[in-house]
Amino acid sequence: MERKSAGGRPTVYDIAEAANVSTATVSFSFHHPDRVRPETRERVLNVARSIGYLPSASARSLVHGRTNALGLYSFDLILDAKGETAEGGTTKDAVLSEEPDVLLYPLYVDEVQRGFELECSSNGQALVLDSVASQDAGRMADFAGRVDGLAVFPGRTEDEILERVARRVPVVLLSRPMQSGMPFYYIQVDNDSGMRSLISHLVDVHGLTDIQFVGSLVDETTDFQFRFESFQASLRARGLSVPAKPLNQTVLFGEESFANLKRTRRPGQPPQALVCVNDQLALYILDEFTKHGVRVPEDVILTGFDGILAGRLSKPTLTTVRQPMEAMGRHAASVLYGSAGKPWDESDSATFPVQLVPRQSCGC
Amino acid sequence: MERKSAGGRPTVYDIAEAANVSTATVSFSFHHPDRVRPETRERVLNVARSIGYLPSASARSLVHGRTNALGLYSFDLILDAKGETAEGGTTKDAVLSEEPDVLLYPLYVDEVQRGFELECSSNGQALVLDSVASQDAGRMADFAGRVDGLAVFPGRTEDEILERVARRVPVVLLSRPMQSGMPFYYIQVDNDSGMRSLISHLVDVHGLTDIQFVGSLVDETTDFQFRFESFQASLRARGLSVPAKPLNQTVLFGEESFANLKRTRRPGQPPQALVCVNDQLALYILDEFTKHGVRVPEDVILTGFDGILAGRLSKPTLTTVRQPMEAMGRHAASVLYGSAGKPWDESDSATFPVQLVPRQSCGC
DNA sequence: TACTTGAATCTAAGCGCTTAGATTTGTTCA
């Protein structure tokens, strides 16, 4: 059973040889102490330590058919509302003189990810992360082949590849639209009641009547859809005028628009409200407004959705609807862990509650 | 070449059989398109798609001896200054009514981790995360066997296991003390100049003279050591009285201490300054002070170190020294990626600059 | 003494993939 004991990492064969036992005994020494005589085990372990043995996770996984790792697949939303690219200054010329931009981190996905991490950690699972720029069937398939289960964030993916993966591995979809074919586990939030309580607040507490919905095409996730529909329904239920379409934020920018926003407001009449599809967009708009002298909430009222950290740092702070992001991430990991690597038998879902967080931007 | 084509995930053998080719051709179809006739390739790929094939990363890694994944190993610092445990509410009973605690997230490690993630992503490497509660030689070794290189955050680990891993895999140590044996790549910050400019600010701008260093035993990282020494050196250079030992935060708490802090200040005399080893500690202390009526910066001046986000949200905001956390994480990943899985030949290091960030807590 | 028994250890197959080298097939040219 001669093996090349080349310069690479030492293997069980190297240990076996040096300890004068078979590889079976080596393996037993690590994993079934009772099946080997104490002094033999001792000897094996010592040899292993002294030659610097590191077990190969790949070989192990190959045998067991399990990796003991859960995956989280996300999409670089780099070309965001803000249009920034995340070119990486790998060198040390980091921008230290400015406060890090909270509109880049931590975002929604980061907080969900944190929950996922915590849960993996407490289940002793490794966490494998991959985030890609564009959809890439191969990449996703390869990724799926690395883990016992995975959660996928919103982003452009062909349904087909998702189905393909779900056929072999349990997949959790985070705030993603329903798929047709294979079973998935959907994790979502109660957008409807969130939006209702937001509108209720704007109307009943602040007496607003002119309310628009703002969302850009880039953000057309499921949430976008649901939120806009609930938005319309809420206004309709109150007999207020219901926008047929969401506003694209670009129409808000430009000198005429800014001037208009500042002027529009007549004494005694409440300002217009812009209900944004999420915090990121709201904060971006807030930024532009501030730059151009449009005052929030005096000239116009602005609200977000999600409850990202940045909304607590902005001036004014951002009224929003908070999602239990960490809990959602935890739940995703927990459900995957429970599946033990077997694809779901049937689709299932969990809907998390949300909570209105009134802050300054709505006039509170 | 009969293989059991059981109910498990389909393999190259299944594809080969269905497409009536050998496994070699299957493999070539995926990875060496030029070595197979276009129509054959087409056929193979179609079969693969239709039977729901997912390549096994384990098998691949086993063959290649590389995983194309980089690891980040961290320690649950859960039993922190704050003494909270991170018991996981996996269920939906998340606490939605309160703002998430920024003293739990994002912290120093999270921001470094983000940089690491970004760099992995842009190099097409998967990122494997593991965070453990206590040192556990086996766990760390297993983890190391999963990746082509890894970075390790500060935390209690036996040096020996670190050495063992470093012998076979490139290891980056983040703000960790120098080791003796094997080569490592150290990533650190210029604690010295950071501390100097902080002291300079307190003394030269605010005219302070009574300056103490606060740090708890839990935080005894390398940074602790360096920062305290620079702290002493700075004071000494200015002829101010130099504390021989750091204060443990516990001595600051208790009614007598609070009362004392409020009383001490005589008109015209500047308040005492508490230079904390890091932001987390400073913010925790700030919290306690606020609860007990000790005013910052009026009664006492407080500074941190690191530049975590929470310091921008506290009242008052926290004067600190900012580290380029994201850049450090990026650099770690970048260096590991460059090593192509080969352990370092010799130790090396990179020291990142820091930047004083004066905010309200120092009286600015 | 011959025989059973169980503990300790070993042999060898196999996990799913890649790839060097062998084989087959098709084409070109003397």
Added chain:
DNA sequence: TGAACAAATCTAAGCGCTTAGATTCAAGTA
């Protein structure tokens, strides 16, 4: 027509590990 060569495909070994089943051996039993 057959040799020479290239293209397409195949055979089979091997990556490092685990584990069922075989083997060895010492102790216990009749």
